[in-house]
Amino acid sequence: MHVTVDEDLCCGAGQCALAAPEVFAQREDRTVMLLQPAPQEQHRDAVLDAVGSCPKGAITLSDAAPVPFADAAGEAPAAPPA
C-alpha cells in the first residue's frame, strides 16, 4: 500500500490526521504531513477513511509499486540486473 498526497490541493482541513493519525499529521500551517508513505496493511481502513473524508481529494492510495524519482539529471534509476 502506497499513499501520496498533493500538498498543493490540501486546504488544511485535518480530516486525514483525525482518520489515520499513524499515517498523517498536520504542520503548523495545518497542511498535511505524510508520516508513512508505505503504511502497514493494518492501517488500510483508516487510510481509506482519510481518502474518503479529504474535502479536496488530495490523498491517493495505490497498491502499485511507486515510480522511482528521477535524479538531479532527470534520469530514472537503472533497473536492477536480471
Ligand code: SF4
Ligand atoms: S484531509 Fe485533505 S485537505 Fe485536509 S489536511 Fe488532510 S490532505 Fe489536507
